[in-house]
Amino acid sequence: MKEIKDHYFFKAKKEGYPARSVYKLIEAQERFKFLGKGQKVLDLGAAPGSWTKYAAKVVGSDGFIVAVDLHRLKINQDNVVFLKEDIYQLISSKELEEQAPFDVVLSDMAPKTTGRKDRDHYLSVDLARTALQIASRFLVKNGAFYCKVFDGEDFPEFKTEAQRIFRTVKIFKPKSSRKESVEKFLFCKTKK
Numbered sequence: 471m472k473e474i475k476d477h478y479f480f481k482a483k484k485e486g487y488p489a490r491s492v493y494k495l496i497e498a499q500e501r502f503k504f505l506g507k508g509q510k511v512l513d514l515g516a517a518p519g520s521w522t523k524y525a526a527k528v529v530g531s532d533g534f535i536v537a538v539d540l541h542r543l544k545i546n547q548d549n550v551v552f553l554k555e556d557i558y559q560l561i562s563s564k565e566l567e568e569q570a571p572f573d574v575v576l577s578d579m580a581p582k583t584t585g586r587k588d589r590d591h592y593l594s595v596d597l598a599r600t601a602l603q604i605a606s607r608f609l610v611k612n613g614a615f616y617c618k619v620f621d622g623e624d625f626p627e628f629k630t631e632a633q634r635i636f637r638t639v640k641i642f643k644p645k646s647s648r649k650e651s652v653e654k655f656l657f658c659k660t661k662k
């Protein structure tokens with residue numbers, strides 16, 4: 471993925487996070503206040519580990535994070551369990567079943583982009599749908615789901631699917647997400 475060397479890139483370096491994407495979670499936390507001490511959090515598409523590191527700090531030593539990715543994390547945190555796994559295999563994962571239920575499910579997953587906007591959109595929605603399925607199965611009733619998805623023609627349908635599962639569904643575009651980027655985030659809370 472192309473590295474954007476802007477204000478957020480240098481801020482992340484200074485604050486010890488491996489990626490600028492951390493501010494897309496911090497801004498959501500400032501707005502929705504869904505992460506808290508002692509929680510169990512599932513972070514899908516966690517590498518290199520900025521969201522995991524931030525979430526691990528917020529939940530503290532009484533909580534923990536299960537971080538999942540195809541690639542290893544570049545962080546080292548005591549209260550993090552890492553699963554090197556493809557999200558598509560996760561729904562039947564015994565390990566996940568043992569750690570569930572979670573208070574929060576995060577997904578910053580992004581497909582390997584092809585440069586074809588429509589194709590990248592479909593791949594992103596497919597990942598987001600799988601994350602939604604996992605959240606629906608493994609979240610506590612009052613839990614929160616925060617998920618990235620590339621905008622495009624299937625976005626409204628994806629939002630409707632989320633509304634079938636959650637009482638609250640909000641679209642969020644953090645300031646740290648570049649205006650020209652097609653990514654958007656969905657914040658969902660409380661299963662129906």
Ligand SMILES: C[S@@+](CC[C@H](N)C(=O)[O-])C[C@H]1O[C@@H](n2cnc3c(N)ncnc32)[C@H](O)[C@@H]1O
Pocket residue numbers: 488489491492514515516517518519520521522538539540541555556557558578579580581582597
């Ligand atoms: C934008 S990065 C996540 C950045 C991370 N939130 C952070 O702050 O460090 C997207 C991640 O999604 C992961 N990903 C994409 N498809 C996946 C899949 N099928 N299963 C698991 N992880 C996947 C990629 O490997 C990549 O590390």
